[in-house]
Amino acid sequence: MNQSSVSVLRSRAVVGAGFMVLAGIAFAILNVVTQWLAMTLGFPPASTAFWQYGFALILSLPLLFRLGLRAMKTAYPVRHILRVLLAAFGVQAWITGLATVPIWQAIALVMTSPFFIIIGARLFLGETVGRDRWFATLTGFVGAMIILQPWSDSFTLAALLPVLSALLWGGSSLIMKNLTHYEAPETVTVWLLVLLTPINAGLAVAGGFIVPEGLALWLLLAAGLLTAIGQYLLTLAYNAADAAYVQPFDDLKLPLNVFAGWLVFGYAPSGYLWLGALLILGASLFLMLREAGKETTVAS
Numbered sequence: 001m002n003q004s005s006v007s008v009l010r011s012r013a014v015v016g017a018g019f020m021v022l023a024g025i026a027f028a029i030l031n032v033v034t035q036w037l038a039m040t041l042g043f044p045p046a047s048t049a050f051w052q053y054g055f056a057l058i059l060s061l062p063l064l065f066r067l068g069l070r071a072m073k074t075a076y077p078v079r080h081i082l083r084v085l086l087a088a089f090g091v092q093a094w095i096t097g098l099a100t101v102p103i104w105q106a107i108a109l110v111m112t113s114p115f116f117i118i119i120g121a122r123l124f125l126g127e128t129v130g131r132d133r134w135f136a137t138l139t140g141f142v143g144a145m146i147i148l149q150p151w152s153d154s155f156t157l158a159a160l161l162p163v164l165s166a167l168l169w170g171g172s173s174l175i176m177k178n179l180t181h182y183e184a185p186e187t188v189t190v191w192l193l194v195l196l197t198p199i200n201a202g203l204a205v206a207g208g209f210i211v212p213e214g215l216a217l218w219l220l221l222a223a224g225l226l227t228a229i230g231q232y233l234l235t236l237a238y239n240a241a242d243a244a245y246v247q248p249f250d251d252l253k254l255p256l257n258v259f260a261g262w263l264v265f266g267y268a269p270s271g272y273l274w275l276g277a278l279l280i281l282g283a284s285l286f287l288m289l290r291e292a293g294k295e296t297t298v299a300s
Contacts, residue, residue, distance in 0.1 A: 016237050016238075020237040023237060024256055028257045028259075029226055031103050032261070034098050035261075037216060038095065043210065044204075044207055044208055044210055046200070046207030046208070051220040051223075053193065054197050055220055071186055075182070079175055079179055080195065081195065083175035087192065088196055088200060091200070094162060100161070101162070102261055104254070104261050108144045109144075110169075111141065113166035113250070118134070120170060132290050135283070136284065136287035140284070144280070185235040
C-alpha cells in the first residue's frame with residue numbers, strides 16, 4: 001500500500017464517512033425490527049419508542065458505570081435537552097410513519113434531511129457549504145425523488161411523517177454537531193440515552209402504555225442494542241468531520257433499507273430504484289474522494 005493510499009485511509013473525511021455508513025447499517029436493521037413490531041405485531045409506536053430507548057439505556061449501563069458521573073458533566077445542559085426533545089419527537093414521527101408506509105418509501109422521504117442539515121450548518125454553525133457539497137446533496141435528493149415518485153397515485157399524506165422526522169432529526173443533528181466541538185462523543189451519547197427514556201415514557205403513557213412480552217420483548221431488546229450502537233456511531237461520524245460533509249453519506253441508508261425491506265417483507269420498489277440508488281451512491285463517493293483529496297493537499 002503506497003503512502004497516498006495510507007493518507008486516504010487515515011483521512012478524517014474517510015473516517016467520518018465510515019462511521020456514518022456503519023451507523024446506516026445498524027439503523028437499517030433497526031428499521032426492519034421496528035416495522036415488524038408496528039405492522040406485524042401491532043405494537044403501539046409510542047410504547048415502541050419508550051421500550052426501544054429504555055433498553056438502549058439499560059444496555060449502556062456498563063458504559064455509564066465505566067465513565068461515572070463525569071460522563072454527564074457538561075456546561076451546555078440546555079443544548080442537550082433541546083437536542084433530545086427534537087430527537088424524541090422525531091422518533092415518534094418516524095415510528096408512526098413506519099406503521100403505515102414501506103421502509104423504502106419512508107427512507108426516501110427522510111432523505112430530505114440533508115437540506116435541513118446543510119442550510120442549518122450554514123446558518124447556525126457557520127460551516128462553509130461549497131459547490132461540491134451542494135452538488136452531492138442535491139444529487140442524492142434527486143435520486144430519492146426518482147425512487148419515491150411523489151406524483152404517483154400511491155403517494156399518501158401519511159408518508160409525510162418521515163419528512164417531519166427528517167426536519168426534527170435535522171435540528172437534533174445540528175445541535176449534536178455543535179456539542180461535539182466541546183463535548184466527548186460518550187457525553188453526547190449518554191445524555192441522549194438518559195433523557196430520551198423519561199420523555200418517551202410520558203409520550204407512551206399518553207398513547208396507552210403496553211408492556212411487551214414474547215416475540216415483542218425480544219425484538220425490543222434487539223432494537224435497544226441497535227439504537228445504542230447506531231447513536232454512538234453517528235456521534236463519532238459528526239465528531240470526525242463537518243456535518244455538511246458527512247450528511248450525504250447518510251443517503252447510503254436507502255439501498256441498505258431497500259434491501260432489508262425486500263429481504264424481510266418482500267417490498268418491491270419501482271423499477272427506477274436502481275437509477276436513484278446509483279445517483280446517491282455516486283454522489284457520496286464523489287464527495288468522499290473530493291474531501292479526502294483536499295485534506296491530502298493541505299497536509300502536503
